[in-house]
Amino acid sequence: MFSPSVFLLSLIQFYYPLIHSLTTEQFHTRYSQYKARIEKQLRQLVNNEEPASVYQPIRYVLEAGGKRVRAALVILACEAVGGQSSDAVPAAVALETLHNFTLVHDDVMDNSSLRRGRATVHTKWDTNVAILSGDEMIAYAYQSLLKTTSTNIRKVMNVFTDAFIQVCEGQGFDKEFETRCDVTLDEYLMMIEKKTARVISASCEIGGYIGNGTTREVNALRTFGKSLGLAFQIQDDLLDITGTEAQLGKPIGGDVLEGKKTYLLLKALERAKGNNKKILLNVVQKKQLTQAIIPAVLDIYEKTGALPHARKQVELFTHNAQQALNRLQPASARTMLSMLAQQLLERNS
Numbered sequence: 001m002f003s004p005s006v007f008l009l010s011l012i013q014f015y016y017p018l019i020h021s022l023t024t025e026q027f028h029t030r031y032s033q034y035k036a037r038i039e040k041q042l043r044q045l046v047n048n049e050e051p052a053s054v055y056q057p058i059r060y061v062l063e064a065g066g067k068r069v070r071a072a073l074v075i076l077a078c079e080a081v082g083g084q085s086s087d088a089v090p091a092a093v094a095l096e097t098l099h100n101f102t103l104v105h106d107d108v109m110d111n112s113s114l115r116r117g118r119a120t121v122h123t124k125w126d127t128n129v130a131i132l133s134g135d136e137m138i139a140y141a142y143q144s145l146l147k148t149t150s151t152n153i154r155k156v157m158n159v160f161t162d163a164f165i166q167v168c169e170g171q172g173f174d175k176e177f178e179t180r181c182d183v184t185l186d187e188y189l190m191m192i193e194k195k196t197a198r199v200i201s202a203s204c205e206i207g208g209y210i211g212n213g214t215t216r217e218v219n220a221l222r223t224f225g226k227s228l229g230l231a232f233q234i235q236d237d238l239l240d241i242t243g244t245e246a247q248l249g250k251p252i253g254g255d256v257l258e259g260k261k262t263y264l265l266l267k268a269l270e271r272a273k274g275n276n277k278k279i280l281l282n283v284v285q286k287k288q289l290t291q292a293i294i295p296a297v298l299d300i301y302e303k304t305g306a307l308p309h310a311r312k313q314v315e316l317f318t319h320n321a322q323q324a325l326n327r328l329q330p331a332s333a334r335t336m337l338s339m340l341a342q343q344l345l346e347r348n349s
Contacts, residue, residue, distance in 0.1 A: 021335065022336070022339060024339075027336065027339045027340075027343070030336060031072065031336070031340070034068075034071075034072045034076070034085075035067075035072065037089065038072065038075075038089075038092055038093065038096060039065075039068070041089055041092075041093045042062045042093060042096065042097075043062070043063070045062065045093060045097065045144060046059060046062070046140060053125065053129050054129075054132055055133075055136075056125075057121045057130065057133035058133050058136060058137055058140070061100050061104055062097070062100060064116045064118060066116060069200070069340070069344070070095045070096055070099050070199060070200060071092035071093065071203070072092070072340070073200065073204050073207060073340075074091050074092035074095055074203045074204075074207040074210075075088045075089065076333045076336050077203070077204040077205075077206075077221045077225075077333075077337070078207040078208070078211035078333075079207075079211065079331070079332075079333035080207075080211070080213075080333040080334045081208050081211040081217045081218075081221075081328070082212070082331075083207075083212060083213075084211075087148070087149060087150065087210050088207050088210045088211070090144045090145060090148045091144075091145055091148050091156060091207070091210060092207075093144045094141045094142070094144040094145035095141075095160070095163075095199065095202065095203045095206065097144065098137075098141045098163070098164060098167075100137060101137040101141065102167055102171070103115060104120075104121050104122075104133065104134040105130070105131070105134045105171075107120040107121065107130070108131065112254070114250040115249070116249045117250070118249075121133060121134075138164070141160075145157065145160055148210060150209065150210045150212075152210065152212070155209050156206050156209050156210060159202050160202060160206060162198075162202070163199050166194040166195075166198035166199075167194065167195055167198060169194050169195075170191050170193075170194030170196070171195055173187075173190070173195070174195055174261075177260075177261045178258070178259060178260065178261070180261075181281070181284050181285065185263070185266050185267065188263060189230065192229075192230060192234075193226065196229050196230075196232060196233040197225070197226050197227075197230050197232075197233065198229070199229070200225045200226070200228055200229035201222050201224075201229055202225070204221035204222060204225035204228075205218055205221055205225065207221065208221040208222075216327060217327070217328055220324045220325065220327035221324075221328075223321075224321045224324040224325055224341075227317045227318070227320040227321035228317070228318070228321040228341055228344065230317045231314045231321065231344065231345065232344055233263075234263045234310055234313050234314050235314050235345065235347065237255065237262040237263045237264050238310055239347075239348065239349065240252060240254060240255045241253055241255065241256065241264065241294065241298050243348060248349055252294065253291070253294035253297070256283055256293065256294055257289050257290075257293075257294070259284060259285070259286040259289065261284075263306075263310050264306045264310050265280065265297075267306040267309050268280055268300055268301050268304045268306040269284070271304040271305065271306065272300055272304050276300045276303065276304070279296055279297065280297070280300060283297060314345060318341055318345045322338055325338055325341075
Protein backbone atom coordinates (compact mmCIF):
# COMPACT_ATOMS: atom_id res chain seq x y z
CA MET A 1 0.00 0.00 0.00
CA PHE A 2 1.31 3.47 -0.89
CA SER A 3 2.44 5.50 2.13
CA PRO A 4 2.86 9.29 1.61
CA SER A 5 5.07 9.59 4.70
CA VAL A 6 7.44 6.84 3.55
CA PHE A 7 7.55 8.37 0.07
CA LEU A 8 8.32 11.81 1.52
CA LEU A 9 11.08 10.38 3.71
CA SER A 10 12.61 8.70 0.68
CA LEU A 11 12.58 11.98 -1.22
CA ILE A 12 14.25 13.79 1.69
CA GLN A 13 16.94 11.12 2.00
CA PHE A 14 17.61 11.31 -1.74
CA TYR A 15 17.65 15.06 -2.19
CA TYR A 16 19.28 16.26 1.06
CA PRO A 17 22.81 15.21 0.01
CA LEU A 18 22.27 16.98 -3.32
CA ILE A 19 20.89 20.13 -1.71
CA HIS A 20 23.77 20.38 0.76
CA SER A 21 26.62 19.24 -1.47
CA LEU A 22 29.45 21.68 -2.11
CA THR A 23 32.20 21.80 -4.67
CA THR A 24 35.78 22.18 -3.45
CA GLU A 25 35.78 25.74 -4.75
CA GLN A 26 32.56 26.53 -2.86
CA PHE A 27 34.05 25.04 0.30
CA HIS A 28 37.17 27.18 0.05
CA THR A 29 35.16 30.31 -0.71
CA ARG A 30 32.91 29.78 2.26
CA TYR A 31 35.78 28.83 4.56
CA SER A 32 37.63 31.99 3.51
CA GLN A 33 34.58 34.01 4.55
CA TYR A 34 34.57 32.40 8.01
CA LYS A 35 38.31 32.95 8.29
CA ALA A 36 38.05 36.62 7.31
CA ARG A 37 35.37 37.13 9.93
CA ILE A 38 37.53 35.51 12.58
CA GLU A 39 40.61 37.51 11.57
CA LYS A 40 38.65 40.74 11.91
CA GLN A 41 37.51 39.82 15.42
CA LEU A 42 41.03 38.78 16.45
CA ARG A 43 42.38 42.17 15.31
CA GLN A 44 39.80 43.87 17.52
CA LEU A 45 40.40 41.63 20.54
CA VAL A 46 43.13 43.77 22.12
CA ASN A 47 42.86 47.58 22.24
CA ASN A 48 45.50 48.40 24.84
CA GLU A 49 48.92 49.64 23.76
CA GLU A 50 50.92 49.64 26.98
CA PRO A 51 52.88 47.99 28.35
CA ALA A 52 54.27 47.34 24.87
CA SER A 53 56.12 44.26 26.14
CA VAL A 54 52.73 42.61 26.69
CA TYR A 55 50.57 43.86 23.85
CA GLN A 56 52.99 43.99 20.93
CA PRO A 57 53.75 40.24 21.21
CA ILE A 58 50.04 39.39 21.53
CA ARG A 59 49.24 41.29 18.31
CA TYR A 60 52.28 39.71 16.67
CA VAL A 61 50.95 36.24 17.48
CA LEU A 62 47.31 36.86 16.59
CA GLU A 63 48.23 38.52 13.29
CA ALA A 64 50.42 35.58 12.20
CA GLY A 65 47.51 33.94 10.39
CA GLY A 66 47.06 30.20 10.20
CA LYS A 67 44.12 28.02 9.27
CA ARG A 68 41.92 29.18 12.20
CA VAL A 69 40.55 25.64 12.32
CA ARG A 70 39.38 25.72 15.93
CA ALA A 71 37.53 29.00 15.51
CA ALA A 72 35.88 27.79 12.31
CA LEU A 73 34.82 24.58 14.06
CA VAL A 74 32.99 26.54 16.77
CA ILE A 75 30.95 28.44 14.19
CA LEU A 76 30.29 25.45 11.93
CA ALA A 77 29.27 23.24 14.85
CA CYS A 78 26.84 25.92 16.01
CA GLU A 79 25.31 26.17 12.53
CA ALA A 80 25.25 22.37 12.14
CA VAL A 81 22.72 22.09 14.98
CA GLY A 82 20.61 25.00 13.74
CA GLY A 83 22.24 27.87 15.60
CA GLN A 84 23.22 31.34 14.38
CA SER A 85 26.87 31.88 13.47
CA SER A 86 26.92 35.34 15.06
CA ASP A 87 26.18 33.78 18.45
CA ALA A 88 29.30 31.63 18.19
CA VAL A 89 31.86 34.27 17.15
CA PRO A 90 33.00 35.35 20.66
CA ALA A 91 33.60 31.71 21.62
CA ALA A 92 35.37 31.09 18.31
CA VAL A 93 37.77 33.94 19.10
CA ALA A 94 38.27 32.52 22.60
CA LEU A 95 39.21 29.06 21.33
CA GLU A 96 41.59 30.48 18.72
CA THR A 97 43.23 32.64 21.38
CA LEU A 98 43.58 29.66 23.72
CA HIS A 99 45.24 27.69 20.93
CA ASN A 100 47.69 30.50 20.19
CA PHE A 101 48.55 30.81 23.86
CA THR A 102 49.62 27.16 23.82
CA LEU A 103 51.86 27.80 20.81
CA VAL A 104 53.65 30.70 22.52
CA HIS A 105 54.41 28.66 25.63
CA ASP A 106 55.18 25.46 23.71
CA ASP A 107 57.76 27.34 21.65
CA VAL A 108 59.47 28.43 24.85
CA MET A 109 59.54 24.89 26.26
CA ASP A 110 60.65 23.37 22.95
CA ASN A 111 63.17 26.18 22.31
CA SER A 112 61.69 26.65 18.82
CA SER A 113 62.99 29.59 16.81
CA LEU A 114 60.37 29.64 14.03
CA ARG A 115 56.58 29.49 13.94
CA ARG A 116 54.65 29.94 10.69
CA GLY A 117 57.81 31.18 9.01
CA ARG A 118 58.40 33.95 11.58
CA ALA A 119 60.54 34.27 14.69
CA THR A 120 58.83 32.92 17.80
CA VAL A 121 57.94 35.37 20.56
CA HIS A 122 60.72 34.32 22.92
CA THR A 123 63.21 34.65 20.05
CA LYS A 124 61.98 38.05 18.85
CA TRP A 125 61.65 39.40 22.41
CA ASP A 126 62.67 37.11 25.29
CA THR A 127 61.37 34.24 27.42
CA ASN A 128 59.84 36.45 30.12
CA VAL A 129 57.89 38.40 27.50
CA ALA A 130 56.64 35.15 25.93
CA ILE A 131 55.43 33.82 29.28
CA LEU A 132 53.70 37.05 30.29
CA SER A 133 52.05 37.74 26.94
CA GLY A 134 50.89 34.12 26.78
CA ASP A 135 49.31 34.44 30.21
CA GLU A 136 47.56 37.64 29.14
CA MET A 137 46.15 35.88 26.07
CA ILE A 138 44.30 33.45 28.33
CA ALA A 139 42.68 36.37 30.15
CA TYR A 140 41.53 37.80 26.82
CA ALA A 141 40.26 34.39 25.76
CA TYR A 142 38.01 34.24 28.83
CA GLN A 143 36.94 37.84 28.31
CA SER A 144 35.81 37.00 24.78
CA LEU A 145 34.10 33.81 25.89
CA LEU A 146 32.08 35.74 28.48
CA LYS A 147 30.53 37.78 25.67
CA THR A 148 28.68 34.65 24.57
CA THR A 149 24.93 34.95 24.93
CA SER A 150 23.57 31.48 25.55
CA THR A 151 21.38 29.65 28.02
CA ASN A 152 24.17 27.05 28.05
CA ILE A 153 26.90 29.49 29.07
CA ARG A 154 27.78 27.48 32.18
CA LYS A 155 28.33 24.37 30.08
CA VAL A 156 30.33 26.41 27.60
CA MET A 157 32.58 27.75 30.37
CA ASN A 158 33.05 24.30 31.87
CA VAL A 159 34.05 22.78 28.54
CA PHE A 160 36.47 25.63 27.80
CA THR A 161 38.07 25.35 31.25
CA ASP A 162 38.37 21.58 30.93
CA ALA A 163 40.10 22.03 27.55
CA PHE A 164 42.50 24.51 29.17
CA ILE A 165 43.33 21.99 31.91
CA GLN A 166 43.65 19.09 29.49
CA VAL A 167 45.97 20.90 27.08
CA CYS A 168 48.29 21.83 29.95
CA GLU A 169 48.26 18.22 31.16
CA GLY A 170 49.01 17.06 27.64
CA GLN A 171 52.00 19.38 27.39
CA GLY A 172 53.16 18.10 30.78
CA PHE A 173 53.04 14.49 29.58
CA ASP A 174 54.80 15.50 26.36
CA LYS A 175 57.69 17.02 28.32
CA GLU A 176 57.84 14.03 30.70
CA PHE A 177 57.97 11.65 27.74
CA GLU A 178 61.10 13.41 26.47
CA THR A 179 63.08 11.99 29.39
CA ARG A 180 61.62 8.48 29.16
CA CYS A 181 62.79 5.65 26.90
CA ASP A 182 59.79 3.37 27.47
CA VAL A 183 56.85 5.45 26.20
CA THR A 184 54.16 3.30 24.57
CA LEU A 185 51.87 4.14 21.66
CA ASP A 186 48.88 4.01 24.02
CA GLU A 187 50.54 6.62 26.24
CA TYR A 188 51.31 8.74 23.20
CA LEU A 189 47.67 8.62 22.05
CA MET A 190 46.55 9.58 25.57
CA MET A 191 48.92 12.54 25.47
CA ILE A 192 47.81 13.88 22.08
CA GLU A 193 44.17 13.40 23.02
CA LYS A 194 44.82 15.93 25.78
CA LYS A 195 47.32 18.23 24.09
CA THR A 196 45.80 18.48 20.61
CA ALA A 197 42.45 16.73 20.36
CA ARG A 198 40.80 18.22 23.45
CA VAL A 199 40.86 21.83 22.26
CA ILE A 200 39.50 20.70 18.88
CA SER A 201 36.74 18.58 20.43
CA ALA A 202 35.94 21.43 22.84
CA SER A 203 35.56 23.79 19.88
CA CYS A 204 32.94 21.48 18.36
CA GLU A 205 31.24 20.82 21.69
CA ILE A 206 31.03 24.51 22.58
CA GLY A 207 29.61 25.34 19.15
CA GLY A 208 26.99 22.65 19.68
CA TYR A 209 25.98 24.07 23.05
CA ILE A 210 25.75 27.63 21.71
CA GLY A 211 23.54 26.39 18.88
CA ASN A 212 21.29 24.65 21.46
CA GLY A 213 22.04 21.22 20.06
CA THR A 214 20.53 18.12 21.63
CA THR A 215 22.63 15.86 23.87
CA ARG A 216 22.98 13.44 20.96
CA GLU A 217 24.15 16.22 18.64
CA VAL A 218 26.66 17.66 21.10
CA ASN A 219 28.05 14.19 21.80
CA ALA A 220 28.41 13.58 18.07
CA LEU A 221 30.25 16.87 17.63
CA ARG A 222 32.55 16.07 20.56
CA THR A 223 33.36 12.67 19.05
CA PHE A 224 33.93 14.27 15.66
CA GLY A 225 36.35 16.78 17.18
CA LYS A 226 38.25 14.19 19.18
CA SER A 227 38.79 11.93 16.16
CA LEU A 228 39.67 14.91 14.00
CA GLY A 229 42.19 16.08 16.59
CA LEU A 230 43.92 12.70 16.77
CA ALA A 231 44.14 12.57 12.98
CA PHE A 232 45.42 16.15 12.92
CA GLN A 233 48.31 15.45 15.31
CA ILE A 234 49.48 12.24 13.63
CA GLN A 235 49.35 14.09 10.32
CA ASP A 236 51.55 16.77 11.93
CA ASP A 237 54.01 14.04 12.93
CA LEU A 238 54.11 12.89 9.32
CA LEU A 239 54.51 16.38 7.89
CA ASP A 240 57.36 17.20 10.28
CA ILE A 241 59.60 14.75 8.45
CA THR A 242 57.96 14.32 5.03
CA GLY A 243 57.11 17.98 4.34
CA THR A 244 59.35 20.87 3.32
CA GLU A 245 60.50 23.95 5.20
CA ALA A 246 58.60 26.11 2.71
CA GLN A 247 55.37 24.22 3.44
CA LEU A 248 55.77 24.10 7.21
CA GLY A 249 57.32 27.51 7.86
CA LYS A 250 60.02 25.86 9.97
CA PRO A 251 62.88 23.37 9.40
CA ILE A 252 61.82 19.77 8.78
CA GLY A 253 62.79 17.02 11.20
CA GLY A 254 62.41 19.21 14.26
CA ASP A 255 60.73 16.39 16.19
CA VAL A 256 63.71 14.11 15.48
CA LEU A 257 66.28 16.70 16.55
CA GLU A 258 64.35 17.31 19.78
CA GLY A 259 64.04 13.58 20.48
CA LYS A 260 60.26 13.91 20.60
CA LYS A 261 58.17 10.78 21.01
CA THR A 262 55.95 10.84 17.93
CA TYR A 263 53.65 8.19 16.50
CA LEU A 264 56.24 7.46 13.82
CA LEU A 265 59.15 7.09 16.22
CA LEU A 266 57.28 4.81 18.62
CA LYS A 267 55.89 2.58 15.85
CA ALA A 268 59.33 2.34 14.20
CA LEU A 269 60.91 1.46 17.55
CA GLU A 270 58.48 -1.45 17.88
CA ARG A 271 59.62 -2.86 14.54
CA ALA A 272 63.27 -1.80 14.02
CA LYS A 273 66.22 -4.14 14.54
CA GLY A 274 70.01 -3.99 14.54
CA ASN A 275 71.63 -0.72 13.52
CA ASN A 276 68.25 0.84 12.70
CA LYS A 277 67.13 0.25 16.27
CA LYS A 278 70.38 1.77 17.53
CA ILE A 279 69.83 4.93 15.45
CA LEU A 280 66.30 5.33 16.80
CA LEU A 281 67.50 4.79 20.38
CA ASN A 282 70.03 7.57 19.81
CA VAL A 283 67.08 9.81 18.91
CA VAL A 284 65.21 8.74 22.04
CA GLN A 285 68.29 9.35 24.19
CA LYS A 286 69.13 12.59 22.31
CA LYS A 287 72.62 11.43 21.34
CA GLN A 288 74.49 13.01 18.42
CA LEU A 289 71.36 14.60 16.96
CA THR A 290 72.29 16.72 13.94
CA GLN A 291 70.59 17.48 10.64
CA ALA A 292 72.52 14.57 9.11
CA ILE A 293 70.44 12.03 11.04
CA ILE A 294 67.08 13.14 9.59
CA PRO A 295 67.37 11.31 6.22
CA ALA A 296 68.48 8.16 8.04
CA VAL A 297 65.50 8.28 10.39
CA LEU A 298 63.12 8.89 7.48
CA ASP A 299 64.60 5.85 5.72
CA ILE A 300 64.00 3.74 8.83
CA TYR A 301 60.41 4.97 9.05
CA GLU A 302 59.90 3.81 5.47
CA LYS A 303 61.64 0.45 5.90
CA THR A 304 59.76 -0.42 9.10
CA GLY A 305 56.42 0.54 7.59
CA ALA A 306 55.91 3.22 10.23
CA LEU A 307 55.07 5.80 7.56
CA PRO A 308 52.24 3.87 5.84
CA HIS A 309 50.99 2.70 9.26
CA ALA A 310 50.75 6.30 10.49
CA ARG A 311 48.96 7.33 7.30
CA LYS A 312 46.46 4.51 7.86
CA GLN A 313 45.85 5.79 11.38
CA VAL A 314 45.16 9.28 10.06
CA GLU A 315 42.66 7.80 7.60
CA LEU A 316 41.04 5.71 10.34
CA PHE A 317 40.58 8.63 12.74
CA THR A 318 39.28 10.80 9.89
CA HIS A 319 36.79 8.05 9.00
CA ASN A 320 35.67 7.92 12.65
CA ALA A 321 35.16 11.68 12.56
CA GLN A 322 33.05 11.41 9.42
CA GLN A 323 30.94 8.65 10.96
CA ALA A 324 30.18 10.81 13.97
CA LEU A 325 28.81 13.53 11.69
CA ASN A 326 26.22 11.10 10.36
CA ARG A 327 24.40 11.47 13.69
CA LEU A 328 23.62 15.10 12.78
CA GLN A 329 20.80 16.26 10.53
CA PRO A 330 21.91 16.96 6.94
CA ALA A 331 22.85 20.63 6.55
CA SER A 332 25.36 22.71 4.65
CA ALA A 333 27.34 23.28 7.86
CA ARG A 334 27.58 19.51 8.36
CA THR A 335 28.88 19.23 4.81
CA MET A 336 31.45 21.93 5.59
CA LEU A 337 32.60 19.99 8.67
CA SER A 338 32.92 16.84 6.60
CA MET A 339 34.89 18.58 3.87
CA LEU A 340 37.10 20.31 6.42
CA ALA A 341 38.04 16.92 7.89
CA GLN A 342 38.96 15.71 4.42
CA GLN A 343 40.97 18.86 3.69
CA LEU A 344 42.97 18.39 6.89
CA LEU A 345 43.64 14.76 5.92
CA GLU A 346 45.09 15.91 2.58
CA ARG A 347 47.00 18.97 3.83
CA ASN A 348 50.73 19.48 3.35
CA SER A 349 51.32 22.16 5.97
